[in-house]
Amino acid sequence: GVLTEYTSWRWCLLVNVPVALLAMAAAIRLVPESRTDGSTKYDVPGAVLATLGLMSLVYGFTKAATDGWGAGVTVLFLGLGVLLLVLFLAWEARTPNPLLPLRIILERNRGGAFLSSLLVGAGLFGSFLFLTFYFQGTLGYTPLEAGLASLPVTLGVLVGAGIASVLLPRYGARGMMIVGPLIAGGAMFSLSRLGVETSFVAHLLPAEIFLGLGMGLVFVPLASLALVGVSNNDAGAASAVLNATQQIGGSLGTALLNTIATTAAATYLAANLPPTQAIGAEAAVAGYTTAFAWGGGIIALAAVVVAVFVRAGKDEVANVPLVPAGDPA
Structure with missing residues (x-):
């Protein structure tokens, strides 16, 4: 929000360049070299x-x-x-x-983790786009205000991740990865009830907190589950697949939900002629809320995937290789 409001939206992309350069310099000095055995073509x-x-x-x-x-x-x-x-x-x-390597994704528990990661990414990242549109286009927030209004999601993620870190060694990953998407999906369905003048404190704030809470309960066990039973040689690839599925899901979800939102808005306009300014605002919200509903369904589907595929117990999750799995968020 600060970058967009006081500089240019392009700095949302350019700011990554100095950060990447610093990370690369630090990695050269601090990260020990590691090589895999066999062919590296x-x-x-x-x-x-x-x-x-x-x-x-x-x-x-x-x-x-x-x-x-x-x-x-x-x-x-x-x-x-x-x-x-x-x-x-x-x-x-x-x-x-x-x-x-297909052996990484064909193992039941890891396959379920990667598929649920794809679904969570599709529903979550695609929906963030429409939350920003709603804040700025409907409620009239500035980019900075829209950024601040999105912070409750981050707060919820921090709380959820803290809870998950405590519960994971005791109860394993499966339960949290079923409950988490259901909580987040419920929050998304709550967002699908937004109107042109919905209260932030009464409606948006709790929905965002619960969305983040559900995601926090997913991210921590997901990172561990993706490495269950993986060999040392495949641990890096498995971690990369986890991050890739989240990014791919985000790309596909954004494109799909944008199509769904655009179609819903056009349908609303066609059914409410003539198109006045008020009707236009209502049509935009109809598109956003339709996208939120679909996003909630996609996220909730991740809970079904976990329930069907994941069977790893707490001992298996606790003994994953000590290889950083990245941050799915």
């Missing part, structure tokens, strides 16, 4: 197939917002994205140096 074909496949899916979702789901260009890019990702998996199964 790069899987260039796998990287190309995965990148093009994900780009095609995101572009297909984006075109659906402007051209419709049945448009030829939408169907073409969505179909092409699926085909390229299938080819990616087929290639990974046969290449001796895969970018994504």
Whole structure:
């Protein structure tokens, strides 16, 4: 909010450059070298197939917002994205140096963790976009005020992560990773009840806190569950897959929910002619709330995935390799 209001939105991207340079300099001095055994060739074909496949899916979702789901260009890019990702998996199964060793994701517990991470990323990051739109476009907040108004989510994450850190050694990951998405999904459904003049204190504040609380209960056990039963050679790859699934979910979710929101807003406008300024504001909110409802459903689906696939007990989670799994948030 500070960067956008007092400099330019471009600094939201540029600020990462000095931070990355400092991190790189610190890593050179402080991080010990580590090398894996065996061949270390790069899987260039796998990287190309995965990148093009994900780009095609995101572009297909984006075109659906402007051209419709049945448009030829939408169907073409969505179909092409699926085909390229299938080819990616087929290639990974046969290449001796895969970018994504399939043994990492095919193990039941880790597979459930990665799939739930993808769903959480899709529902969470896509919905943050519409929360910002609502604050600034509907409630008239400045970028700084919108940033401050989003802080309760961070507070909830901190509280939830602290609770999860205490409960994880005692009860394992499965229970929290079922309860967490249900709490966060419920908070998202609460956001789907927003109106043009909804009170921040009475409605938005508790919804944001519970959203963060649910996510905090997910992030900590998720990082441990993703490394259950993984070998030392695969620990780095498993950690990378966890972070990648969250980012991929965020990209796909943003594109998909944006399409859903745009469609809902257009439908509301078409049903409430003539389009006055008030109707336009209501249509925008109708789009946001529809996206929140879908995002809540996607996040809640992660709880179902965990309930079906995850069977690791507390002892298995407690004995994961001591390799940083990154921060899924």
